[in-house]
Amino acid sequence: MLLLALKNLIQExxxxxxxxxxxxxxxxxILVINGVIAGMEGQITxxxxxxxxDIWVMQKGVSNMHMANTRMPLRLCRSIAQLKGVKDxxxxxxxxxxVKVSNRxxxxxxxxxxxxxxxxxxxxxxxxKKNIKNNEVILDATxxxxxxxxxxDKVEVLGKELTIAxxxxxxxxxxxTVTFLNRRQLAKIIKLPGVASYFLVSIKSNIKADTxxxxxxxxxxxxxxxxxxxxxxxxxxxxxxxxxxxxxxxSLIAFIIGIIVLGLSVxxxxxxxxxxxxxxxxxxxxxxxxxxxxxxxxxxxxAMGLVVGLAISIIAGRxxxxxxxxxxxxxxxxxxxxxxxxxxxVGFLAAYIPIRKVAKIDPLLVFKK
Numbered sequence: 001m002l003l004l005a006l007k008n009l010i011q012e013x014x015x016x017x018x019x020x021x022x023x024x025x026x027x028x029x030i031l032v033i034n035g036v037i038a039g040m041e042g043q044i045t046x047x048x049x050x051x052x053x054d055i056w057v058m059q060k061g062v063s064n065m066h067m068a069n070t071r072m073p074l075r076l077c078r079s080i081a082q083l084k085g086v087k088d089x090x091x092x093x094x095x096x097x098x099v100k101v102s103n104r105x106x107x108x109x110x111x112x113x114x115x116x117x118x119x120x121x122x123x124x125x126x127x128x129k130k131n132i133k134n135n136e137v138i139l140d141a142t143x144x145x146x147x148x149x150x151x152x153d154k155v156e157v158l159g160k161e162l163t164i165a166x167x168x169x170x171x172x173x174x175x176x177t178v179t180f181l182n183r184r185q186l187a188k189i190i191k192l193p194g195v196a197s198y199f200l201v202s203i204k205s206n207i208k209a210d211t212x213x214x215x216x217x218x219x220x221x222x223x224x225x226x227x228x229x230x231x232x233x234x235x236x237x238x239x240x241x242x243x244x245x246x247x248x249x250x251s252l253i254a255f256i257i258g259i260i261v262l263g264l265s266v267x268x269x270x271x272x273x274x275x276x277x278x279x280x281x282x283x284x285x286x287x288x289x290x291x292x293x294x295x296x297x298x299x300x301x302x303a304m305g306l307v308v309g310l311a312i313s314i315i316a317g318r319x320x321x322x323x324x325x326x327x328x329x330x331x332x333x334x335x336x337x338x339x340x341x342x343x344x345x346v347g348f349l350a351a352y353i354p355i356r357k358v359a360k361i362d363p364l365l366v367f368k369k
Contacts (some may be wrong), residue, residue, distance in 0.1 A: 016301060019268075023305025023347075024312060026258035027339065031313040032320075033254050034335045039321070039328035043173030044239055045232045047109060050123040050170070053090070053200030054209045056231050057216060060224045064234040065109075065198070067096060074196045076220060083215055085207035090117035093186045094197035099139070099179055100156035101147045108140075108179045110158060112186030119200040122180055127151055128166030134188070136165035138180035142172035142326060157181065160189050172326060175239075259342065263350040298351035299344075306340055 042049070048056075048065060057080065059070035077091040093112035098105045113120035115131040122130060126141040128151050137157055139149065144167050149155065153164050157179055171178035187193050201216075203209050213225040226234070317329035 019301050020305040020308060022261055022264075023302055023343070024309035026261050027306060027309030027343065028313045028316060029254050030258050030339050031310070031331055031336065032316055032329060034339075035313070035317050035329035035331045036327065038330040038332050038335070040174055041236045041239055042330055043328065044175055045235045046170055046173070047111070047178050048228060048232050048235065051200055051228065052119040052202055053228055054203040055201045055213050055216075056226050056228065057199035057201060057220075057223050058197070058226065060222050062224060063226055063231075064238055065094070065231065066235045066238050068094075070094075070197050071192070071195050072197070072199070072223060074194045076223070077196060077199055079220070080199055080201060080216060083212065083219070085204050085212045085215070087202040087204045088118045089202075090114065090119040090200040091183070091196040092120040092198050092200065093183050093190075093192065093195065095158070095186070095190055096176075097158045097179075099143070099177065101143070101149065104147070106143060106177060107175070108157075108177045110179050110181065110186065112181045112183035114183050118202065122166065122168035122171065122178075124169045126167045126169045128164070130166060132165045132180070132182050134182050134185040135162055136182070136185075137162040138166035138168050139164050140171045140177035140179065141167040141169050143177050158186075158189050160185075174326065255339075255342075259346050263346050294351050295348060298347050302344060302347040306343065310336065 044066065056065075057072075057076075058068075059072055062068050062070040074091055077089050080086060081089040091114065095110050097108060097110045099108045099110075100106075111120065115121060122138055125138070128138065130138070132138060137155060139155060144150065144164070149164060151164055151167070154161050155164060156162070162181070162185075166180070168178065168180065181189075187195065201212070203212050209227055213227070216225050217223060313331055317331050321328045
């Protein structure tokens with residue numbers, strides 16, 4: 001059966017290649033768009049992802065970071081640090097604001113951190129220093145490159161002129177950047193002394209994070225504790241509900257178009273072989289065997305298209321990420337599996353519809369034609 005299916009496909013090489021090309025193009029279209037979405041979400045939540053904290057403590061009623069407003073007494077940092085199971089605690093002050101470069105303004109997460117604490121600052125520096133003073137700032141390296149800025153230049157953050165002392169890597173996204181100030185300086189600019197937005201808590205290796213989370217919430221009723229993974233998920237869900245919904249709509253449209261193209265490719269390939277299937281039926285192939293041949297052909301053509309499409313998607317994703325670092329493309333395994341599953345189902349359905357008609361044809365009519 002397999003050899004017969006292969007022989008039928010090879011006889012029409014041009015149509016086979018067109019079908020494989022169409023299926024591959026569909027997969028590339030869907031995976032690259034999904035990859036762009038995943039990459040954008042990854043950029044926006046990079047600060048949380050890269051933090052060394054196991055759990056995040058924030059004001060009660062808040063469960064995310066993106067566009068959030070949370071305020072707590074800074075003194076809680078010391079109280080949390082004294083709890084059993086806590087390895088260390090870092091306090092940050094956070095606000096959404098603008099970074100002004102010349103006459104251009106860029107939206108940014110402005111984070112005030114203590115350079116002497118374990119977490120909260122930039123996770124990777126491209127240049128400069130992490131231990132910044134009150135009048136200094138760590139700017140995103142991509143933003144600096146795009147605007148010809150270097151260490152020692154001046155920028156305006158939240159209306160305050162500061163000197164660039166460091167350039168951070170991995171803190172740029174199409175939606176915003178992350179800008180780092182000394183926590184005391186940020187508190188002075190926004191006039192919130194003695195206040196923290198989040199406490200980043202690392203847990204001792206032999207202690208469960210849930211245990212420490214419950215203890216913190218019980219001892220300090222005005223706070224909410226969220227694990228790092230859940231906090232990332234919360235932010236990504238919020239991001240999808242905002243501007244990225246437009247891109248998600250584009251992804252859905254691409255998926256629908258892709259499925260239609262796939263279905264037509266497999267359907268056409270099957271219909272073009274209808275006479276051959278009728279001849280096979282006339283020479284003694286039973287209906288069950290005929291279905292096996294058709295589905296094997298559909299599976300082979302779809303599988304070949306998927307392999308080619310996946311390879312091109314991975315290469316395209318890497319090329320885009322390399323030459324346009326501001327737009328990383330992340331091809332996620334879960335996304336690949338979902339798309340492949342849908343395409344295989346559609347491929348078999350597209351083959352099933354025409355073969356049902358062939359199965360009902362009187363074999364004598366094939367020879368009369």
